[in-house]
Amino acid sequence: MRIARFTARRLLQAVPVLLGVVVVTFVLVRVLPGDPIRTILGPNATEADAAAARARYGLDQPMWQQFVDYLGGLFTGDLGVSIQSGQSVMGEMAVRLGPTLELVVIAVTIATVLATVLGIWSARRAGRAGDHTLRVLALVGNSLPEFWLGLVLILVVYSGLGWVPAPSGRVDPDTNLSLITGADLLDAVLTGNGPAFASAAGHLVLPVATMVVVIVAPLMRSVRASALEVLGSEAYRAAAAHGLPERTLLRGYLARAALVRLPALAALVFGFAIGSTVLVEYVFSWQGFGQWALRGLLFRDYPVVQASVVVIALCYTLIFLIADVVHAVLDPRVRI
Amino acid sequence: MAGFSRAVAAGSLPMSRRSALRLGGGVALLLAAGCAAGTKGGEQPQPSGAASGGEGGALRIAVGGYVSSWDQDFVGFDLTALMLFKNVFPYMIDYGVKDVGGAQILDTESIAPTFAESFEPDADNKVWTLKLRKGVKFASGNEMTAADVKWSKDRAFAAKANVAGVYRLIGLTEADQVKVVDDYTVEFHQAFPSALTWQIQAISLYVFDSAEAKKHATDADPWAKEWFAKNPPTGGYFEVSKAVQGQEIELSANTGYPGQDPARLSTIRLTVVSAAATQRLQLEAGDVDIALGMSRRDVADLKDAQGIKVISAPSNNQVAIQMSVATAPFDDVKVRQALACAVPYEQIISNVYGGDARPAKSLVPLDMPGYAETGYPYAYDLDRAKALLAEAGKPSISSELVFEADNAEQQQIAVLVQSEARKAGIELKLVPLDPATLGERREKKSIPLQLTAGQLWVNDVEYMLGTSFTKGANLNYSNYVNDEIEKIFEQSHTTVEEAERLKLWARVQEILAADVPWAIICQPNFTLPVREEVAGWVQPMDGLARLRYLTKA
Numbered sequence: 001m002r003i004a005r006f007t008a009r010r011l012l013q014a015v016p017v018l019l020g021v022v023v024v025t026f027v028l029v030r031v032l033p034g035d036p037i038r039t040i041l042g043p044n045a046t047e048a049d050a051a052a053a054r055a056r057y058g059l060d061q062p063m064w065q066q067f068v069d070y071l072g073g074l075f076t077g078d079l080g081v082s083i084q085s086g087q088s089v090m091g092e093m094a095v096r097l098g099p100t101l102e103l104v105v106i107a108v109t110i111a112t113v114l115a116t117v118l119g120i121w122s123a124r125r126a127g128r129a130g131d132h133t134l135r136v137l138a139l140v141g142n143s144l145p146e147f148w149l150g151l152v153l154i155l156v157v158y159s160g161l162g163w164v165p166a167p168s169g170r171v172d173p174d175t176n177l178s179l180i181t182g183a184d185l186l187d188a189v190l191t192g193n194g195p196a197f198a199s200a201a202g203h204l205v206l207p208v209a210t211m212v213v214v215i216v217a218p219l220m221r222s223v224r225a226s227a228l229e230v231l232g233s234e235a236y237r238a239a240a241a242h243g244l245p246e247r248t249l250l251r252g253y254l255a256r257a258a259l260v261r262l263p264a265l266a267a268l269v270f271g272f273a274i275g276s277t278v279l280v281e282y283v284f285s286w287q288g289f290g291q292w293a294l295r296g297l298l299f300r301d302y303p304v305v306q307a308s309v310v311v312i313a314l315c316y317t318l319i320f321l322i323a324d325v326v327h328a329v330l331d332p333r334v335r336i
Numbered sequence: 337m338a339g340f341s342r343a344v345a346a347g348s349l350p351m352s353r354r355s356a357l358r359l360g361g362g363v364a365l366l367l368a369a370g371c372a373a374g375t376k377g378g379e380q381p382q383p384s385g386a387a388s389g390g391e392g393g394a395l396r397i398a399v400g401g402y403v404s405s406w407d408q409d410f411v412g413f414d415l416t417a418l419m420l421f422k423n424v425f426p427y428m429i430d431y432g433v434k435d436v437g438g439a440q441i442l443d444t445e446s447i448a449p450t451f452a453e454s455f456e457p458d459a460d461n462k463v464w465t466l467k468l469r470k471g472v473k474f475a476s477g478n479e480m481t482a483a484d485v486k487w488s489k490d491r492a493f494a495a496k497a498n499v500a501g502v503y504r505l506i507g508l509t510e511a512d513q514v515k516v517v518d519d520y521t522v523e524f525h526q527a528f529p530s531a532l533t534w535q536i537q538a539i540s541l542y543v544f545d546s547a548e549a550k551k552h553a554t555d556a557d558p559w560a561k562e563w564f565a566k567n568p569p570t571g572g573y574f575e576v577s578k579a580v581q582g583q584e585i586e587l588s589a590n591t592g593y594p595g596q597d598p599a600r601l602s603t604i605r606l607t608v609v610s611a612a613a614t615q616r617l618q619l620e621a622g623d624v625d626i627a628l629g630m631s632r633r634d635v636a637d638l639k640d641a642q643g644i645k646v647i648s649a650p651s652n653n654q655v656a657i658q659m660s661v662a663t664a665p666f667d668d669v670k671v672r673q674a675l676a677c678a679v680p681y682e683q684i685i686s687n688v689y690g691g692d693a694r695p696a697k698s699l700v701p702l703d704m705p706g707y708a709e710t711g712y713p714y715a716y717d718l719d720r721a722k723a724l725l726a727e728a729g730k731p732s733i734s735s736e737l738v739f740e741a742d743n744a745e746q747q748q749i750a751v752l753v754q755s756e757a758r759k760a761g762i763e764l765k766l767v768p769l770d771p772a773t774l775g776e777r778r779e780k781k782s783i784p785l786q787l788t789a790g791q792l793w794v795n796d797v798e799y800m801l802g803t804s805f806t807k808g809a810n811l812n813y814s815n816y817v818n819d820e821i822e823k824i825f826e827q828s829h830t831t832v833e834e835a836e837r838l839k840l841w842a843r844v845q846e847i848l849a850a851d852v853p854w855a856i857i858c859q860p861n862f863t864l865p866v867r868e869e870v871a872g873w874v875q876p877m878d879g880l881a882r883l884r885y886l887t888k889a
Contacts, residue, residue, distance in 0.1 A: 034772025169583030287582030
């Protein structure tokens with residue numbers, strides 16, 4: 001009940017934040033230099049054609065009128081029409097968001113599990129060769145550009161070893177996967193399509209691996225630092241001095257306390273991962289949200305930019321809410 | 337409070353941990369399953385088409401992006417979509433094919449009916465009559481009739497976009513000028529006779545299935561824009577048999593094509609592979625047969641690769657530096673001539689294009705009727721450039737040189753030009769711009785110096801003047817206005833005789849040679865890496881590939 005109240009309160013608090021994001025995005029995207037209409041007109045277009053196109057997208061209206069229309073649309077679930085494609089932004093986003101969220105959720109989950117296991121392992125061997133090796137490897141992984149790492153993985157694992165399918169798309173079209181959520185793995189489960197499930201999983205290997213390598217380092221450092229603090233704490237040393245079994249020490253004293261900082265950091269990393277999918281999606285022809293948003297920004301497709309920024313803000317808000325709840329569950333000192 | 341928290345924690349922590357581990361393990365298994373699925377027994381991956389069974393003959397083409405919309409009347413400048421439209425819409429007439437230096441290219445001087453039975457003018461060249469073949473059907477089963485042509489043209493005029501824009505050049509500005517005579521005959525009543533009609537109609541005369549469209553039209557959307565944006569057109573050389581959003585489009589040959597020259601291949605798959613480097617790897621692995629979108633450097637590297645050949649065909653793609661004649665210091669013709677003498681033409685052809693480009697000697701493209709070598713009397717000559725600047729009384733000048741961000745080719749050219757121009761006393765600041773900013777600045781005509789690359793959709797000097805060298809023309813980034821050119825352009829509208837037109841074009845080139853609004857750098861060949869089994873590539877002079885000629889051994 002308390003968690004439900006906390007969640008409801010936080011969601012209410014998010015409303016003004018999101019409204020602020022809506023206003024700032026609406027203004028900023030129009031302040032940026034660049035004309036979205038000129039990018040869709042042919043070489044023989046006249047000023048009259050440009051004016052007709054502006055009227056078609058409501059860009060001939062005063063700014064305040066455009067904002068009122070946009071805001072009204074938001075409340076009715078209408079995010080407008082893409083200037084580049086002429087299609088509903090909501091419809092386009094629906095097929096773009098699923099693939100990206102699937103990629104990010106799987107990558108962040110794997111990275112979090114890996115960071116937990118390796119961080120605690122590393123802390124318990126602090127100063128030894130294994131600890132140093134792991135930290136250096138994590139640092140190297142964190143320093144690699146996603147674009148380059150993705151290409152190297154494709155070169156080695158697809159081109160050299162032939163272990164994964166061609167990096168074009170997310171699932172073999174011949175598996176006839178029906179689109180439900182846009183997250184292919186999930187759709188394959190929901191429709192009971194085995195070949196599509198295997199194909200989608202195969203296509204996920206390299207992009208997920210690329211993202212995991214890049215994001216695991218900060219998570220691991222956090223877990224390691226927390227674990228070192230716990231290992232040096234009086235409570236832990238007292239428990240160890242009393243001869244408690246290794247398993248009890250690890251599970252009861254070390255792991256939970258070491259994970260306290262992880263949710264907030266994982267939330268930050270999640271947000272970072274959504275941003276960094278732009279390059280990963282490009283390299284792996286993922287056709288996800290990141291590429292869609294970037295194209296929208298490059299061509300000043302106002303409705304697309306506005307919708308993508310609001311969605312990212314919403315994602316951040318929700319993920320930090322979840323992180324706070326998990327933090328409270330892990331740490332009894334935190335009250336919500 | 338503490339008790340509540342503790343109780344939840346006691347119950348939830350082991351659950352969370354176990355869940356997390358289960359999830360992690362599950363994902364690992366999924367990935368392992370995926371790996372196994374992808375390895376096919378640890379061997380090198382087979383081309384996916386071959387692996388799918390019964391599809392071994394399908395040709396796979398890698399393209400850089402998915403179509404942004406299926407509606408040709410309202411789509412933005414999306415080359416993948418425009419190329420697809422050429423192949424899936426029923427175009428009534430189209431270019432023929434000719435051989436140039438061993439390469440097959442579209443012949444813009446030979447245009448013939450394809451889906452139509454005939455398309456002919458009256459004695460005055462003002463009324464053009466389109467006769468449709470009987471029994472030609474769309475995928476819906478609806479027969480293509482004059483009503484479809486009329487509805488399609490009405491829609492194009494209402495759209496006030498691509499087709500309406502080019503129709504103005506041949507005196508078609510109102511929907512009423514398109515008249516239905518009977519079920520299979522339509523007339524186009526032009527305001528004046530035009531030598532451009534064949535070419536303009538070749539790029540504009542595509543037809544929608546209007547009976548199907550009307551089912552999806554509403555009061556708010558009378559032209560079924562929403563439906564057409566999402567649903568591929570039918571009735572062309574190919575039908576879209578499958579479209580997986582963002583990933584792949586499968587084309588199947590239209591067996592009902594009524595003409596003499598149907599699609600050679602039964603199935604073509606266009607697969608989205610965004611990154612050029614990934615396209616290259618897939619081509620080498622045999623997962624795609626043609627890579628449309630690779631960088632020149634990658635293409636050059638593939639020339640000696642096993643199993644791959646690189647097709648090189650002459651193209652009318654022009655690379656130029658447009659100088660704003662309305663902006664100082666380029667408002668002085670001597671300064672423009674000086675820059676034209678400071679461009680390292682041969683160095684660019686050699687270093688940027690690996691020799692795979694033709695030097696240009698006129699602002700009229702090499703393969704355009706009327707081209708004359710006297711049209712651009714400038715060569716790399718730094719002493720002459722310095723002398724011209726001295727004559728202009730400006731021994732040193734500076735300017736920005738704008739080019740497209742994320743365009744490696746233009747960046748290389750810009751660096752080479754900057755380096756040589758500096759030696760002549762011209763200091764250039766390189767400014768890469770994103771598409772929207774570039775579009776806006778071009779609209780405002782506020783760029784003093786910019787790199788441009790592209791080819792015209794219509795291979796004719798009249799069209800070139802109308803788009804690039806006349807007052808207010810959309811591509812006239814130079815702000816170039818010359819009274820005599822304006823008169824010649826007006827005169828050309830109604831000059832149909834070929835010999836007369838050639839005289840006009842000769843004069844145009846003399847004027848442009850003196851005024852030099854562009855430094856024309858070269859015409860790069862179109863290069864395309866394909867698997868050795870692929871044949872039949874026909875170089876499109878409008879840049880939009882006709883896939884019907886392709887074959888795969």
